[in-house]
Amino acid sequence: MAVRGRFAPSPSGRMHLGNLLAALLAWLDVRSQGGTMVLRIEDLDPQRCSLDKAKQLAEDLQWLGLDWDEGGLEPAYCQSNRSHYYQEAFHRLESMGLIYPCYCTRAQRLAASAPHASDGAVVYNRRCAHLTPAQRQELEAEGRRPAYRVRVPHREVTVTDGHMGPYTQQLDADCGDFIVRRSDGVWAYQLAVVVDDALMGVNHVVRGCDLLSSSPAQAWLHRTLGYEPPRFYHLPLLVDAQGRRLSKRDRDLDMGVLREKYTPQELVGLLAWLAGLQDTPKSATPAGLIPRFQWAKVPKNPIVFGSP
Ligand code: GLU
Ligand code: ZN
Numbered sequence: 001m002a003v004r005g006r007f008a009p010s011p012s013g014r015m016h017l018g019n020l021l022a023a024l025l026a027w028l029d030v031r032s033q034g035g036t037m038v039l040r041i042e043d044l045d046p047q048r049c050s051l052d053k054a055k056q057l058a059e060d061l062q063w064l065g066l067d068w069d070e071g072g073l074e075p076a077y078c079q080s081n082r083s084h085y086y087q088e089a090f091h092r093l094e095s096m097g098l099i100y101p102c103y104c105t106r107a108q109r110l111a112a113s114a115p116h117a118s119d120g121a122v123v124y125n126r127r128c129a130h131l132t133p134a135q136r137q138e139l140e141a142e143g144r145r146p147a148y149r150v151r152v153p154h155r156e157v158t159v160t161d162g163h164m165g166p167y168t169q170q171l172d173a174d175c176g177d178f179i180v181r182r183s184d185g186v187w188a189y190q191l192a193v194v195v196d197d198a199l200m201g202v203n204h205v206v207r208g209c210d211l212l213s214s215s216p217a218q219a220w221l222h223r224t225l226g227y228e229p230p231r232f233y234h235l236p237l238l239v240d241a242q243g244r245r246l247s248k249r250d251r252d253l254d255m256g257v258l259r260e261k262y263t264p265q266e267l268v269g270l271l272a273w274l275a276g277l278q279d280t281p282k283s284a285t286p287a288g289l290i291p292r293f294q295w296a297k298v299p300k301n302p303i304v305f306g307s308p
Contacts, residue, residue, distance in 0.1 A: 003035030005204040007061075007068070008193065010042040010113060011053035015060055017253040017271075017305065018208055018238050018246060024271050025235055026206035027066045027286060028293040038200055039068040041078040044187055045113060054078070060255045064264050065286045070200075077200075079192050086187040089195045089225055090180060093150055098224070101146030102128040102179070103139045114189045116210040116247075123176035124149065145184070149177040150191075150221070157216040162233040163295050164209070169216040178217060194218050198227035206233045210245075233295065238274070239302040246305060274303050 007026045009019060030037045039058070043049035051073075058072050071077030093099050104127060129151065131139075139146075152171040159167050169175055180191040197205060212234040219229035238246040246253055258267055265283035272289050273281040276297040 001203060003030055003033045003204050004038065004201050005030035005035055005206060006038040006040055006071075006197070006200065006202045007066075008040040008042050008196075008207075009057055010045075010049060011051075011057050012045070012048040012113070013053065014254040014256050015057060016247070016250065016255065017258070020064065020255070020258075020267070021238065021271050021274060021303075022207050022235055023061060023066055024064070024268065024286065024289075025233075025275060025298065026204075028277075028289060029204055029206050029233060029295075031286075032290050032293045035204070036070065037068040038202060039071040039077065040196060040200065041071075041073065041080075042114075042189070042192070043078055043080045044189065044192055046080065046186070048113070049080070060259075063259065064268060079187075079196065082192070082196065083187060085195050085199060086181075086192055089191060090148070092225060093180070096224070098151045099148050099180070100129050100151060100177075101131075101136065102149045102177075103131075103136075103144050103146050104128060105183075114193075114211055115214060116208075123174065124178070126177060129177065147179050147183045148181040150180050151177050152217065152220065155220070157220050159215045159219050159229075159232055161212065161215070162204075162231050163298060164212060164234050164300060167212055167215065169213070171217060171220060175213075175217045190214065190217060190221070194221045194225065194227075197230055198222060198225065203228075203230045204233065205230045206235070209234045209237050235275075236299055237302050238305050241304060241306050243302070243304075245302075274305060275299075 005026050007023045009015060027037060041054045043054060054073060075081045090099065152175060154172045156168055156170050161167055178190050179188045181187055215232045222229040240246055251257065265285055268286055269284040270281045272278050272284045276299050277289055277292050278284065
């Protein structure tokens with residue numbers, strides 16, 4: 001089957017080294033197999049995302065030499081324009097009896113963004129699954145607007161990651177009922193990513209390891225909605241010399257600073273070296289790396305990046 005891969009960044013800020021590594025490897029995974037690359041803009045959260053940031057993101061990818069065949073800033077590939085698809089999937093889950101309102105307040109905040117490990121996700125205790133209709137009415141009368149959760153089954157789901165190997169979760173105990181729509185009406189990442197990967201025909205998902213723990217729930221949601229889950233390839237995280245995860249908070253690793261420090265070839269060479277595709281951080285181009293790309297060369301343990 002022809003490979004259809006995607007890069008699905010959130011335009012909530014400038015990309016950083018970790019995003020770039022995922023983008024380069026997603027691109028190489030597709031290009032080395034003659035596949036199709038989709039760029040999808042995950043701009044669900046209107047508070048954090050903007051078109052300007054999305055434009056910057058697309059321009060940063062082009063600067064690096066990473067192109068795409070479909071999507072980008074086209075409205076049909078921006079999640080903010082795709083509510084009708086999420087609504088339709090939501091209705092289907094609802095008609096299966098899998099959706100319930102959750103009035104807990106704390107839970108809603110991060111649901112629209114991908115649950116990166118550093119967010120410290122907790123398994124929901126199903127408190128609101130047991131509310132009676134009368135209790136719900138009471139909460140509504142107080143003016144409380146619920147988020148909506150999907151009820152996951154008591155089921156073990158194993159995802160065979162193309163890079164990391166088998167990964168298993170007991171859905172109810174390890175993941176819990178997750179939010180598909182926030183109380184302010186914003187669709188949650190977990191629903192949107194599944195619906196979009198399915199409708200866009202994506203069959204290879206390359207991304208950072210912090211989303212590995214979301215992949216069993218996503219695979220389950222794909223099947224529940226009648227879709228075949230994609231093959232997942234999760235990359236190790238980038239860490240500093242002390243083993244701490246490099247993140248958006250490390251400002252010196254954001255694309256604005258990186259572009260002042262490196263040429264595109266130098267930066268691609270550095271990423272290729274971190275990814276195990278060359279022995280030194282010597283300059284490289286994405287196209288030049290295609291013949292050298294193999295998942296077997298990419299490390300599985302966290303990649304240590306000392307200082308730029
Ligand atoms: N949009 C997500 C992020 O920026 C990535 C989603 C994914 O690759 O599944 O972290
Ligand atoms: Zn609740």
